[in-house]
Each structure stands twice: as structure tokens, then as C-alpha cells.
Amino acid sequence: MSRAPRKDGIANREKILVAALRTLQRDVTAPMAVVAQEAGVGAGTLYRHFRDRNDLLAALQVRSISMVLALVEEILSRDLSGIDAVHEFLVRTVRHGPDLFLSYHGAPKTSDPEYLRLEKGVWDGVHEFVVHGIADGTLRADLTAHDVIIFGSLIAVPLPGVDDWPAVAGRQIDLFLAAARAG
């Protein structure tokens, strides 16, 4: 039998992910040694948890997309009108911005199959919002899930140098919804 995982191992993995997020969001080229230091662990520990730099970047992306998927499913479980669902999706994506690390931060998009699977889940969920919204008459008939996902991806990551991104993104969301609304 294999033993139960050690709690210091689990805690360190978590500390590394948190530190890597903060550090690499600010600068994708930050050396691994800096990530390790920020996490308060040795370099060896970092490399034991993540085979190499790419593995760490992939883990951050998987973690991010799974957060987005969770959010999509939570919205689906409520029974909102189409336009409210899209609004919630966009607002909450922006709100999660600080916890997300996606390819737009300059890292190459991972080809991890787990990532692709989760990404497809997000796609399907948003598709459901949109179809429902067209049926219930709250969204214009030619709106697509593609439109919403592209826009969401654009505002998910703060534009460098812009203060108060939530407010700025909120304004862009309002404009987008004005265009997406039926009629």
C-alpha cells in the first residue's frame, strides 16, 4: 500500500502555485529561483513538484481554466435569463483576473490534454448561455458563444499600466452588453 501524502508536501505545492502566479503574472520571464524564493522553498522542492518550467506554466493554466469552468457551471446551475448569464460570466471572469494565468500573459498556450478538456467545457457552457438567451429573447439572434468567449478573454487580463481595471473592464462589459441585447 502507498502511504498517505505528507501534508508539508501538499502545503508546499500550494505555496509554490500561489507564488508562481503572483510572480509570473508580473513578469513571465522571472527565473525559477525567484519563484522558489517567493514561495519560501528551496529550488529542489520547486523542481520536485514541477518537472521543469513548462510544467509549472502548464499547471497554472490548468488551474486557471478550471476556475473559469467552475464559475460557468455555477452560473448554469442558477436559472438566469440569457443576458444575465452572460453578464455574470463576464463580470466574474474579470473579478477572477488576479487569480488567472492564461496564455495572454505571454506564456505559450499549453497543449496539456486536461487543459483542452476543461477549455471545451467552458466553451460548451457559454454556448448554452447564448442559445438559451436567444430563445428567451434577451440576446440578439446572431450572437455566438465565440463572440462572448473572445470578448471575455480580452478583458480577463488587465491591460498593463491601467489603474482600476475592474472599473474599466466593467465599462467595456456594459458596452458589450448594450450591443448583445436583443432589439
Next chain:
Amino acid sequence: MSRAPRKDGIANREKILVAALRTLQRDVTAPMAVVAQEAGVGAGTLYRHFRDRNDLLAALQVRSISMVLALVEEILSRDLSGIDAVHEFLVRTVRHGPDLFLSYHGAPKTSDPEYLRLEKGVWDGVHEFVVHGIADGTLRADLTAHDVIIFGSLIAVPLPGVDDWPAVAGRQIDLFLAAARAG
């Protein structure tokens, strides 16, 4: 008296900028040696034209923003309605995408004063579009230059992994304009 600049010097500087654009757009972390090779010059030549890596990145950003400013001024010189001017600005910004290298590519935003001066010029020009458009009744009264510039910045750089960005961005522009239109 100083001599006229040598033409091989001027040509090499240009070759370096073109190669750096292509190479660093694809991967901001590409080593200087790769840029030099792509440009077909030696490393020494590269460093003679650009003090160091940051200087090269700054030069690319200055070049980019000045292209955008040129475009803004060209639009101002014509006498378009407000909404047409905004449309032109957005479409042409996307069309220039492949020639642009801005901080959203992962490089830190330069603090070069020349860059900031040009950026302000872009701001002022777009402000003029918008004020004019509100006055002529083609743009909604609460639209701001800020709204347009933020949106333009978002779509200027292709989202990684998206095919046919011009088409996708074009669709986002249509949605934006639907929201920006008066009435």
C-alpha cells in the same frame, strides 16, 4: 563637421528592427543572438545600434506608437463623421497589428519620454473623434476617448491561438460600434 551617415549603417538598423519585430512578436524571450541572425547581422552590429535588450524593446514600442499616431492624424485630416472616424481607427489599428509591438506582447511598457509624448498624441486625436462624433449626433453622448482607446488596445494584438484575427476582431468592432452608436 560630422559626416553623412553610412548607408550600410542605416540599412542594418532597419533590418534589425524588422527582424526584431517578427522574432519578438512570436516570442518576447527570444535571445538577442536570434534577432541578430534573423536580421543577418553580427551580434556586435546589433549592440552598436541598440545599447542593450531594453533599448531594442523601447525602440520597437516607439516605432509602433508612432505608426498609430500617423494613422490617427491621417483620419483626422479627412472629414469623417464621428462614428466613421472611430470605425476607421479601430479597423486600421487591427490591420496594423502585424507591425505593432506594444507592451501587451509581454515586454514591460517603456518609459521613454518620446513614447509617452506620442501616446498622448494618440489620446488627443481620439478625443477629437469622439467629441466631434457626439456633436454631430453619430455617437452616444456618454462615450469617451478612454472607452475607444481601451477597446482599441484590446483588439490591437491578436489573442494567441486564434485563427484569422482580422475577421474575429472585425466582429468585435461591429459589436462595439453597435453599442457606441447614438440612439
Next chain:
DNA sequence: GCTTAAACGGACGATATTCTCCGGTATGGT
């Protein structure tokens, strides 16, 4: 408690990147 496997830290070898230096070459001025 005691044993044992799992996890840790940080020094270290291998590799990659940056930037400099200098012998040689092409160009502008006369």
C-alpha cells in the same frame, strides 16, 4: 517512540544569454 519512506534545501555542474573587444572592411569626403 521507532522505523522508514517521503520531502526538504541549497550547493553545484551544465548550459544559455548577454554584451564587449578588436582586427578587418566598406563608405564618404576631397
Next chain:
DNA sequence: ACCATACCGGAGAATATCGTCCGTTTAAGC
């Protein structure tokens, strides 16, 4: 044509980063 000088290429010293190894520490199972 010839000189003076601005420019070139690429080897290589200095530095930075990656990823591994191993003696030590910590936690799980009994």
C-alpha cells in the same frame, strides 16, 4: 585614388539560469 572614420562580424569573457544530486529533516504507520 586615397585617407580617415564609421561600421562590420564573430570569438569569447562575464554573467545568469536551469535542473540535479545528496546529506539532512520531517511526517506517516505501527
